[in-house]
Amino acid sequence: MSDYVTNAHTIALVGFGEAANAVLAGWGLGGSGRVSAYDIKTDDAETAPRMRSHYTVAGVRGADTLQDALAGASLVFCLVTADRALAAAEAAAAAIEPGTLWLDGNSCAPQTKRAAAEAIDAAGGRYVDVAIMAPIFPMRHQTPMLLAGPFAEDAAAAMTAMDMRVDIAGETVGDASTIKMIRSVMIKGIEALTAECMLAAHRAGVADAVLQSLAGSDPGRNWPAKSAYNLERMMVHGARRAAEMREVAATLDGLGLPSRMAQATAEWHDQVARLGLPGGEAELDSRARRILDAL
Template sequence: MQLGFIGFGEAAFEMSAGLKQQGEVDIVAYDPMWNDATFGPLIKERAEKAQVRLQKEPEAVLSQTDILIVAVPADKAYEVSGALKPFLKQNCIYIDVSASNPTVKQKINDNIRGNGVKFVDAAMMGPLPVYKHKVPILASGSGTDAFIELLSPYGMDISKVSDNPGDASAVKLIRSIYMKGIAALLLEMLEAAHHYHVDELVISSISETMNGKSFEDTMNRLVTGTSIHAVRRAAELAGSIDMLESSSIDSTMSKAAKDKLDLLSRFNLKEKFHGKTPSRWLDVIEALQ
């Protein structure tokens, strides 16, 4: 199999290294920084280690492969698609693994359309240094079925989301709202707990609350309960914010949570639900529409 990379940073390097260990794969790559005084040596070192043939022009990569993985920064992904379009081979599979948002992925799909080119919006859902080419990937777009058929035999873990470009990235970015948000919230909570010397008590109390149920059950309980108690819970957070600020501890996350609860309270969901906690989180979301 012949595979091409545009952009040879950490993602392309780790995937290439893993694929080379898996089987007979001929990999070529181009990175615009290949001859840069600062980053060039690292790119060349990685290419040699992963047994990847570096090219001096992107056209050289495109002329040699029907499977192209574009691994460039999100803010460059659309621009790069325009630069590559004139050189894409007929029936090429164009796989964009950037962290671009769904709208950008849709624009890239529209930009390269023609000549039988198939597009894949690929969202990598784990750390590349750990998983290498076996990193779980969510994929959507017209080329997804071919992507799975061609690369799954080499150990790649690809799950189809849909035929719509952007859907895979939507899952990843929406998931990040929670994963990145909860990390930031934990940092704020732990800083306060440590400042007041109640670390173990706070962690133990939260653990007792969270460990007894599944994530789905806890999520449902928190969302449905908050829908009718938003005013009271916002007021309690105001006290938390005052406590943090009096101790010169940053309260960014607590303020954001209070703002969200204040916004939620304007929907008068307690009245809409007649004071009774709804049974499903979906009832709350639909009530906000």
């Protein structure tokens, strides 16, 4: 088995946000000289200096172009936003080296992943549908992931050698992402329901009574703490979650089912994200009040 951590393989990270930084830290490869990274923020004169500084601090070789990041890479983790995943794959097809594993960990509809696979595979790469099935923190590179596609076995061998936790969902691209997308109807939907319920409760001045009633119905859940956490997810990561939920809606549409909840969830995440608020203190009342003040 080829060990991508201890052997001299070059790993490329396409997208250098929270997920990429988390897995990089988990591998312990910062400063190794073996990891390149490219983020689209490098293309923007306003955001480029900060991103280049980020590359330096993380100990990766920051690339000014996607083509530069892919040069010599035998393993690529694509961790951009859901609405950029297909464009990233299509752009990479012009530069990816034959046999390179392209691990698409973006939260996309199965049909989006199949389109990305066509681009990568036609260029000689090996596309793998990757679904990240839990928050990337605190487990980082050991966060459970599902793999699918004809090259899933190859990816599983490489990722297991890097101490990653993976399971194969199927041999067809889209098998992993379908599970992820349908799960997100519940997970991200609950976050949006939290916002609608708790913001209304605080504005009406009945938050304590509502929380007390919820605790009576489900005493095993810490409603204030979980609600505060859900609001923080939307405040900090709402834009990315909204993009994911639009892919969820596309998944449901492809199944011939209504996507009303998914669409409404995307709208809530987008609206909270656009406020540009930091998570701040991990306290429900504070977060709810700050969101209400900004709406």
